[in-house]
Amino acid sequence: xxxxxxxxxxxxxxxxxxxxxxxxxxxxxxxxxxxxxxxxxxxxxxxxxxxxxxxxxxxxxxxxxxxxxxxxxxxxxxxxxxxxxxxxxxxxxxxxxxxxxxxxxxxxxx
Amino acid sequence: xxxxxxxxxxxxxxxxxxxxxxxxxxxxxxxxxxxxxxxxxxxxxxxxxxxxxxxxxxxxxxxxxxxxxxxxxxxxxxxxxxxxxxxxxxxxxxxxxxxxxxxxxxxxxxxxxxxxxxxxxxxxxxxxxxxx
Numbered sequence: 001x002x003x004x005x006x007x008x009x010x011x012x013x014x015x016x017x018x019x020x021x022x023x024x025x026x027x028x029x030x031x032x033x034x035x036x037x038x039x040x041x042x043x044x045x046x047x048x049x050x051x052x053x054x055x056x057x058x059x060x061x062x063x064x065x066x067x068x069x070x071x072x073x074x075x076x077x078x079x080x081x082x083x084x085x086x087x088x089x090x091x092x093x094x095x096x097x098x099x100x101x102x103x104x105x106x107x108x109x110x
Numbered sequence: 111x112x113x114x115x116x117x118x119x120x121x122x123x124x125x126x127x128x129x130x131x132x133x134x135x136x137x138x139x140x141x142x143x144x145x146x147x148x149x150x151x152x153x154x155x156x157x158x159x160x161x162x163x164x165x166x167x168x169x170x171x172x173x174x175x176x177x178x179x180x181x182x183x184x185x186x187x188x189x190x191x192x193x194x195x196x197x198x199x200x201x202x203x204x205x206x207x208x209x210x211x212x213x214x215x216x217x218x219x220x221x222x223x224x225x226x227x228x229x230x231x232x233x234x235x236x237x238x239x240x241x242x
Contacts, residue, residue, distance in 0.1 A: 026143055027150040045147050045172040046179035049140070050186025057187060063139075075143050 011051060012060075013094060014041070016079065016087035019061060023078035026052060052077060060086055116152055117166055119145035126176045127183070140183060148172060199224060 018024065018032055030048050033041045055061045060083030067073040079087070101107065123144045148169040155165035173179050199220075206217035 025146070027147045030147075044179070044182075045144055046182040049143060049147075050182040053140075053183070053186035072146070074146060075139060 010094070011041075012055065013087065013090040015051060015055065016060065016083055016090070019077055019079045019083070020087065023064075023066070023076040025074040025076050029077070055083070059083070116149065116156075116162075117169075119148040119152070119169070122148065122170070123173070126173045126179075128176065128180050140187075144173075 014033060015029065018029055024032070026045075026049060029052070030043050030045075033043070052061065052063070056063055056077070059080055061077045062080050063075045063077045065073055066076045120141055123141050127144075151169040151172065152165045155168045156162070160168065203217050203221060206213040206220075
């Protein structure tokens with residue numbers, strides 16, 4: 001499992017990226033994160049929603065109740081233009097940071 | 111829409127989380143979202159072959175620490191916290207005015223103070239000017 005500090009610093013970017021191009025409900029988001037991280041990222045329900053609510057409060061994502069055929073009505077989150085801009089910036093920062101760590105720590109030469 | 115015949119997750123969430131400060135439609139939304147989430151965990155566990163007791167326990171474990179869960183949810187929604195603080199301030203204001211006498215002047219003073227803080231909070235942060 002990843003350390004809590006490392007997770008905390010990247011969670012927003014991970015959540016924003018999962019909402020790129022489509023809207024998803026909270027359970028779907030949590031499950032995708034768990035699957036795509038190979039089980040490294042898992043949330044309690046209250047932790048996941050507290051992050052989603054905080055991001056919504058900042059105007060990065062928007063939750064709306066949507067009913068799809070054959071499914072029950074769910075609150076689904078989507079990226080706002082502000083959230084997309086934050087995601088792009090955070091991606092650039094993450095890339096620069098990981099390049100720097102690889103270079104300094106010699107990961108790429110190992 | 112598929113009907114759920116499992117536990118009443120909305121009731122479970124409502125009885126386990128202490129959300130007295132989250133009145134209004136946002137509380138309803140949170141309850142509904144959390145209940146939906148637990149319902150999904152429960153259904154997934156059943157579909158993976160777990161027994162009903164195991165599936166229920168898996169979902170209920172999400173709120174094993176209700177105090178922590180409540181705190182996290184309140185922290186994630188600052189607008190609710192602000193409203194709760196306002197509500198407390200309004201209660202204090204009403205109590206002071208009910209007592210009457212000099213306490214009304216104190217209530218006026220506190221109201222002015224709140225107004226000033228609110229105004230300050232709305233002002234854009236001032237930046238130090240570069241020296242030429």
